[in-house]
Amino acid sequence: xxxxxxxxxxxxxxxxxxxxxxxxxxxxxxxxxxxxxxxxxxxxxxxxxxxxxxxxxxxxxxxxxxxxxxxxxxxxxxxxxxxxxxxxxxxxxxxxxxxxxxxxxxxxxxxxxxxxxxxxxxxxxxxxxxxxxxxxxxxxxxxxxxxxxxxxxxxxxxxxxxxxxxxxxxxxxxxxxxxxxxxxxxxxxxxxxxxxxxxxxxxxxxxxxxxxxxxxxxxxxxxxxxxxxxxxxx
Numbered sequence: 119x120x121x122x123x124x125x126x127x128x129x130x131x132x133x134x135x136x137x138x139x140x141x142x143x144x145x146x147x148x149x150x151x152x153x154x155x156x157x158x159x160x161x162x163x164x165x166x167x168x169x170x171x172x173x174x175x176x177x178x179x180x181x182x183x184x185x186x187x188x189x190x191x192x193x194x195x196x197x198x199x200x201x202x203x204x205x206x207x208x209x210x211x212x213x214x215x216x217x218x219x220x221x222x223x224x225x226x227x228x229x230x231x232x233x234x235x236x237x238x239x240x241x242x243x244x245x246x247x248x249x250x251x252x253x254x255x256x257x258x259x260x261x262x263x264x265x266x267x268x269x270x271x272x273x274x275x276x277x278x279x280x281x282x283x284x285x286x287x288x289x290x291x292x293x294x295x296x297x298x299x300x301x302x303x304x305x306x307x308x309x310x311x312x313x314x315x316x317x318x319x320x321x322x323x324x325x326x327x328x329x330x331x332x333x334x335x336x337x338x339x340x341x342x343x344x345x346x347x348x349x350x351x352x
Contacts, residue, residue: 119131119132119243119245119246120132120244120245120246120264120267121244121267122153122263122264123250123264123323127204132245132247136166136248137245137319138190139223139247139248140245140247140248140251143160144159144236144237144241144248146158146228146233147228147233147237148233148237150228150230150233151171151230151233151234151237154230155222155230156229156230157179157227157228157229157230158227158228158229158233159175159225159226159227160192160223160225160226161224161225162193162223162224162225162226162284164194164285164286165195165224165225165283165284165285165286166283166284166285166286167282167283168280168282168283168284169178169251170279171282171283174188174278174282175194175227175278175282178192178212178213178214179227181210181211181212181214182211182214185208185209185210185211187208187211187214189229189232189233189274189275189276189278189311190228190229190231190235190273190274190275191217191226191227191228191229191232191252191273191275191276192214192227192228192257192275192276192277192278193217193225193226193275193276193278193281194224194225194227194277194278194281194282194283194325195224195226195279195282195283195284195285196217196220196221196222196223196224196226196228196249196277196281197220197221197222197308198218198219198220199218199219199220199221200218200219200258200260203218205217205218205277205279208276213279213280214276214277214278214279214280215276215277215279216275216276216277217253217256217275217276217277218258219253219258219260220249220253220258220277221249222249223249223252224283224284224285225282225283232273232274235255235270235273236251236255236273238270239255239268239270240326242261244267244268246264247294250264252273252275254268254271254291255268255270255271255273255275256272256273256274256275257269257271257272257273258275262351266269273328276305281328297332311329
């Protein structure tokens with residue numbers, strides 16, 4: 119575990135669920151490298167897709183190719199944590215911003231070079247949750263002490279705006295279940311995390327982020343936002 123790491127909401131150390139989540143993503147990065155995949159879409163198993171997901175994602179990637187953008191990771195689903203300032207819109211690419219401090223790894227596109235950087239950082243000896251690790255790697259994490267353990271922090275990270283996938287459930291909603299939040303401490307299986315004690319404050323924090331995290335410069339036209347959902351495609 120990264121020395122001194124504590125969850126920002128509950129002050130607990132890393133959980134076994136968070137370790138499992140990290141290992142799942144790490145195994146994907148390794149496969150990307152082993153198979154030399156130029157670009158890979160990574161999606162967790164508890165998400166819902168926006169209307170015309172496939173069409174919008176393909177259009178975004180085509181625009182990125184046309185603009186010859188140098189990228190290594192693109193969030194397509196996340197929780198934006200820095201909301202005081204809008205994120206910088208990417209010139210010549212609609213609906214794309216430079217990613218600031220973000221939570222969640224619901225979905226992202228990763229390049230071969232991006233996977234190589236993440237694996238090359240050798241995170242196993244200084245592990246923390248994967249959604250804390252990624253902002254460190256693109257140098258947007260607010261805790262300077264954590265960043266000191268990773269010398270190279272130049273991952274080229276962006277985010278689609280508006281997002282293309284969201285969680286199926288949010289903290290506190292009926293049906294919400296988290297293998298990372300409700301787990302046992304990484305070095306003591308007798309100590310379980312107490313989600314009920316912390317979820318009220320965390321839920322309020324999530325609601326605050328959800329309302330305010332808008333990058334208006336990157337939003338699409340009102341006509342595209344008003345499209346009626348259908349089941350024709352993801």
